[in-house]
Amino acid sequence: MGLLTIISDVMLENEESEEEEKHYSISSLKRRDKKCFTCRHCGKDFIHKESLEIHMRIHTGEKPFTCDQCGKSFAIKSSFKYHMMIHTGEKPFTCDQCGKSFTQKSHFNDHMRIHTGEKPFTCDQCGKMFFRASDLKRHMLVHTQEKPHSCSLCGKSFSHLQNLQVHQKMHTGEKAFVCFECGKPFITASTLKEHQRIHTGEKPYKCSHCEKRFSQLGYLKTHERIHTGEKPYKCSHCDKRFSQSGSLKTHERIHTGEKPYKCSHCDKRFSHSQNLKTHKRIHTGEKPYKCSHCDKRLIQSQHLKTHERIHTGEKPYKCSHCDKRFIQSQHLKTHESSHTGEKPYKCSHCDKRFSQSGSLKTHERIHTGEKPYHCTACGKSFSQSSSLHRHTKNNHSK
Template sequence: MRVHSGERPYNCKVCAKSFNQSSNLKTHMVIHNGERPYKCTNCGKSFNHSSTLKSHMIIHNAERPYKCTQCGKSFNRSSCLKTHMIIHNGEQPYMCTKCGKSFNRSSRLKTHMMIHNGEQPYICTNCGKSFKRSDNLKIHMRVHNNERPYKCIDCGKYFNQSSRLKIHMLIHSGERPYKCTICGKSFSRSSILKSHMTIHNGERQYKCTICGKSFNQSSNLKTHVTIHNGERPFTCTICGKSFIRSSHLKRHTIIHNGECPYECTSCGKSIKQSSSLKTHMLIHNGERPFTCTICGKSFVRSSHLKRHMIIHNGECPYDCTVCGKTFTQSSNLKTHMRIHNGERPYNCKVCGKSFNQSSNLKSHMVIHNDERPYKCTICEKSFNRSSTLKLHMTIHNGEQPHKCTICGKSFKWSDSLKIHMIVHNSELSN
């Protein structure tokens, strides 16, 4: 009769909660005293209710007696099946009274309400970070204790969250279930598809409060802000150079270890970066997707087209603060500055000689390995540099590209022209 009358004569002395049965009060008291009398014989985990232990045991015996009649998915609890059915009927009975958003679970509404009230009741005792949910705190604690309970059966890699393992498994299966309805491109994560869609709709909801520049991803805005504050948190332990992104540091370390993990399947060339390999493949298939609207010239990279456009507008925006020389590219200015500061970051591992450009080091290495990859098609003479082969070809074709501006005489070599100019200079001095 207490069910109908609403009578609850059994009161908890700790929190004052009332119950209609003494057994329910007894079960409730376990929450306050921390008692967990029901222990799993398989894994040793303890529970405060026998019903909770019973539900837990289903994990070990893999029993899933509750099956969805629509999609065939099975569950270990009737409550889980009931919650799952909401997906099929689209029901969202739990509505937020503040913003009107609806949810299919009361627990999700409860979690959502913390957005409005800013409550984060679960605090990490190690670092003080707060969380809205106890399960988020539990996952966070794995960062401190280095716990990674989820193992990939294909490669043996461990993860601290089952969701991350699930995403990782897509690498092995090659599955990309999230497809863009506009361009057809597929993705392994819904979040990546969401970010991709901003390309089509032009949405840039993340705005820099300093310069007003907008971005389609919060991570891009976060990286951008480091330009203003000068922060470079990722430092190379070998040379001390710092970077804005961890990916930039990772790419930089390849310079020190000489690693080239990406190999071209067409020519066997080894590349340091996957993006560089992708660009390199355009050489083999002849694709040049970036075209100049002025002269029609095509390029394999957008950066090459951007650099090319400077030819048409004559812009040289990068000035040397030492000698005033201007450059069309920031990279050319950076290389030029090494003349003034004497920096030579590229070292030969054989003889220790240093160079200010990686291309000079590459050319130098030919001396040590005696490699002569550039061969004359007429006399079959080989050279260690393409520039040397080009000069050699003038012997066969009779070309004399170096012309004296005073008398018009032509020469095959630039140094021959230089010697010739001495004749004119001596005439002028006399």
């Protein structure tokens, strides 16, 4: 029966016009291959002539299906059908776990794996598992190191064309996706979608180990490493490992000495953008964190948290050698050194050692002559903040 089909196809092919032969070529009888129709542009084979005709639209650019609502055109009828659901709002596939709805069954199936934890696609190089085949395909480029798409403006290379297109918008400044709640613009639709969850409060990603939920899949993955203990990112300079790539990047700057973030008010530089942001508040005087018990305002959220323990009496840090408790972890660390006698901080100018980094920093000013604390009334400088405070109280207080 297969042979008769092939012979029949050959007879039909001979009857095709010369123009059509430019696009289609049939495999020989000797191949006895089911894929009979071959694209003359890229060599891809197809079982059905109709499939080749649809494929040819990639090369010709033909998009015969046009939306009468917005004018967008499509090469494939099914893509056009799914697009129309955007206008109609139709989402026929609904998750019975969280109520989220989808226009396509494939997207629904992908989503359900978040709840079931199923990861059917496994990397044969490292064993890492993925929810979707597309995620595995993208991951494989990590092993091949292949980055065929390069930016013409800065030379940066990317493994995916889509990533290059997003990157190029950074150069053009194009932010076509705008939040209707607050007006904030975004480069991609996906980042806008993630941002909008701030307004809606939606947290579709639930931890499989506890009840915690997250607005982004990346946050969930990072959180779950607390439960699993997984630290996939290893420092190339030492044996330290991290659960987040960003933490590794920041850590490696300790080895390289890189401080890419410079203060616009002074020459101080930082290895972490958040440290720069916090430092700038010294210049601007901004104190965004207000105590709920008094009127005191703080520069950092952690400082607020620590300060509020004065009001609540909370002392979460307990000494492992005695029953003494502390408000701050640093105070505990300093106290425990009195039990152990440990002095890990050594002066780079002499042999003196200290149990606290702050004490070392203050001591080294004796060698450097640095006096960073200035009196605003008379201009006198001091190496310690306590000395400045004492001077102001004795000489300038009314």
